[in-house]
Amino acid sequence: MGFWKNLFSGSYPTSESQSLDHEGYTAFEGSNSSPQTARSPSESNGRIFFSTDRDIDLYELEELCNAVGWSRRPLRKVKKAIQHSFLVVSMWQMRGSRRRLIGFARATSDHAFNATLWDVVVHPDFQGKGLGKALIKYIIKKLRSDDISNITLFADPHVIDFYRNLGFIPDPEGIKGMFWYPD
Secondary structure, three states, rough: OOHHHHHHHHHOOOOOOOOOOOOEEEEOOOOOEEEEEEEOOOOOOOOOEEOOOOOOHHHHHHHHHHHHOOOOOOHHHHHHHHHOOOEEEEEEEEEOOOEEEEEEEEEEEEOOOOOEEEEEEEEEHHHOOOHHHHHHHHHHHHHOOOOOOOEEEEOHHHHHHHHHHOOOOOOOOOOOOOOOOOO
């Protein structure tokens, strides 16, 4: 569990000899041009890595969203949403030479005070292993490093406890969100 503390406190292992006492994954921080990676000591789970590269295969992202039961969205709009996001984080599994998209999240921001998380998704095969938590903490760490202090999101009722356990508080001042939708 010590690795998770290091991952989000700003201290990162510098070699791949570090192990993680959590579902067999170990993560490593890379530069912005190289992804953060995670390796299973037994290699049975493969390596997991996080990337902030926006060049994502939209069909692969659509497959991920389908796996969790999301409605299909026009790919041109998904591409535009990614291009206009402040931060995009994807999570990948690497087994041998095969790379598989297993998680995704993005944030929009005013570039000063506020950011909102959108499209947080983890493939069902990887849920319940702490990887969703790692994805959220990673995106929060990145936003905080850009001095973003208010981070919001919209959550479906069945995932409220997941976000609450990560420090999000529902409607702290009793203010109700308001929405406008086209007819």
